[in-house]
Amino acid sequence: MTLQLRNISLAYPDGADTRTILDHVDLDIVAGEAVAVAGQSGSGKSTLLAIAGLLLSPDDGTVVIAGKPATGLSTKASTSIRRNHIGIIYQASNLFPALTCREQLELVAHLDGRLDHTMRKRATQLLCQVGLEQRIDARPAQLSGGERQRVGIARALMNQPELLLADEPTASLDPERGAALMTMLLGQASAHATALLIVSHTLEQLPSNVRRLDLDNGRLSPSTSVLIGR
Ligand code: ADP
Ligand code: MG
Numbered sequence: 001m002t003l004q005l006r007n008i009s010l011a012y013p014d015g016a017d018t019r020t021i022l023d024h025v026d027l028d029i030v031a032g033e034a035v036a037v038a039g040q041s042g043s044g045k046s047t048l049l050a051i052a053g054l055l056l057s058p059d060d061g062t063v064v065i066a067g068k069p070a071t072g073l074s075t076k077a078s079t080s081i082r083r084n085h086i087g088i089i090y091q092a093s094n095l096f097p098a099l100t101c102r103e104q105l106e107l108v109a110h111l112d113g114r115l116d117h118t119m120r121k122r123a124t125q126l127l128c129q130v131g132l133e134q135r136i137d138a139r140p141a142q143l144s145g146g147e148r149q150r151v152g153i154a155r156a157l158m159n160q161p162e163l164l165l166a167d168e169p170t171a172s173l174d175p176e177r178g179a180a181l182m183t184m185l186l187g188q189a190s191a192h193a194t195a196l197l198i199v200s201h202t203l204e205q206l207p208s209n210v211r212r213l214d215l216d217n218g219r220l221s222p223s224t225s226v227l228i229g230r
Helices: 046-053 073-086 103-113 116-128 146-156 175-191
Strands: 005-014 017-029 034-038 060-065 086-089 163-167 195-199 210-217 219-222
Touching: 005 046, 017 034, 017 046, 017 060, 017 219, 034 175, 046 195, 060 086, 060 103, 073 086, 086 146, 103 116, 103 146, 116 146, 146 163, 146 175, 163 175, 175 195
Parallel strands: 034 195, 034 210, 086 163, 163 195
Antiparallel strands: 005 017, 005 060, 210 219
């Protein structure tokens, strides 16, 4: 699935003034491609990702998902696109305190009446894949920040998303595990023709073949940072 952002602008009110966060941003990600956007804290990375994930409407511009304009839809329609096609790894893992790791992953299938043996098996497999086989029945309060982040990564992969949006996905992880999980996300994207957008203040853990962009002053441009080849 492809993601196209066309001429996206967004400003937030700032006292009597407004502050432009995204200024006519264009971005294309094709199926199976990974794009990484770097920018300082406050540069608008999470805002960009929320717009791509249909969680936030831009002031101007269009989000096109799989060739179809997806801006200005009803909440119901955008929720349906998100549930069926998009996986989001949130910056704060957004887990439900009362649910175990397994239940976090199974929740959407449960609500949709689709929770069967295959889905349960998939939840277990994904939790094992992110190294949480010992923590499957633990609740968020019993987990470290890094473990919560890994639950968030596994959960985003549950619906086999065609578009995967990752907000600082490895920020709470040690460098070695962070790099391993980045490799896993990139592997998932290329194996399942997923379009992958990663936003992060640092892109050090990414292999050098990932397309990199900088977000600065509301504009996206090809990255000028020196690559540390892996
Ligand atoms: P990043 O993820 O790059 O750190 P964000 O996209 O979270 O940046 O935020 C970009 C800027 O917009 C920040 O300065 C932030 O304070 C501001 N901002 C984010 N959400 C809101 C909001 N709902 N209202 C006003 N300002 C906001
Ligand atoms: Mg952010």
